[in-house]
Amino acid sequence: MSVQYKFLVLGPMANHNELPGGTTVSFSVFLDKLKKNNIDFEVINTNKVNYKYKGIALIKIYWLFFQKLRKSSHISLHGSDKDYIYLTPVIVFSSKLLGKTVSLRKFAGSFLDVFENLSTPKKLLVKYALSNSNINFFQTKYLIQYFKQYNNNTFWFPTVRNRPNIIIDREKVYQKRFIFLGHIHSEKGIDHILEVSNLLDDSYNIDLYGPLMEEKYNNIDWERYKNIAYKGSLNPSEVYSVLFKYDVLLLPTYWKGEGYPGVIAEAFSLGIPVISTKLEGIKEMVDEGSGILIDVKNVEQLKNAICSFNDKNYKDFSKSALENFEKFDAEIKIDEIIEQIKTIL
Incomplete structure (x- = not known):
């Protein structure tokens, strides 16, 4: 220029x-x-x-x-x-x-x-x-x-998003570690994540990160829910290093203003596949190999999607997610x- x-x-x-x-x-x-x-x-x-x-x-x-x-x-x-x-x-x-x-x-x-x-x-x-x-x-x-x-x-x-300065382990072992990263708001599907946590066995782990955007989440009794923990908010400099510790991103959103959520691009950059919803923008981001899309407000489909990942298919999902990031690099x-x-x- x-x-x-x-x-x-x-x-x-x-x-x-x-x-x-x-x-x-x-x-x-x-x-x-x-x-x-x-x-x-x-x-x-x-x-x-x-x-x-x-x-x-x-x-x-x-x-x-x-x-x-x-x-x-x-x-x-x-x-x-x-x-x-x-x-x-x-x-x-x-x-x-x-x-x-x-x-x-x-x-x-x-x-x-x-x-x-x-x-x-x-x-x-x-x-x-x-x-x-x-x-x-x-x-x-x-x-x-x-x-x-x-x-x-x-x-x-x-x-x-910028490609993170992290070496991606292409032989990463699937350990049933799931993360939600974003605003803790009902329209982001938080209530459905909480509900599905009680339908999973003890081998699953779900952590939530982000600011609490509704009063009801300030006084929540986390002991009511299995396999789930609220970890607080992250600074931008922490996003990639924290995401990297997990296997799958959860984003069962039905927020009206959703376009292309940046957290999906961030997950793809680390080879992390996504479970999200069939909103118009998200359908353009997540293809069949890089994640699983479900209907909005559908806890049963959310559970099935979580349980769909296993030791045999995880590496293929991860590879597709990493390849998909090129569109958002x-x-x-x-x-x-x-x-x-x-x-x-």
């Missing part, structure tokens, strides 16, 4: 007082890759949690944008549902007015439902932004199929994205 180009990148950065979520991790990975590629850029943080006065955070973001716009060559927005409603129309209009190129990247996989339920004025504004940006990126393929009607320059930008995928952006500069 020539030094004559300067990127203005807008996206969510982690708050120092909170553990980072999937979107902040994904955005951080993108910024790290820009640095590695020696691309000149400035960042505007769109995570309103980071602003002292959240009520006027949007005004502050607009102010920073207009302040930096003229000195930038390319504007790159990495946005949530609300960002696409309240930021993208202004960003696209202003950037095009000054002859700047614009790329839009949508996090998560629920935007189609949000879009279809927008009021007519808001829907028209989002259509304007999508139609007039130079290039659009969506996290899931089913969103690409729908939104490509507004702009042919619409491409796939999946959740990506930041080193590969972000280079492809940068090359696509180059075509519009």
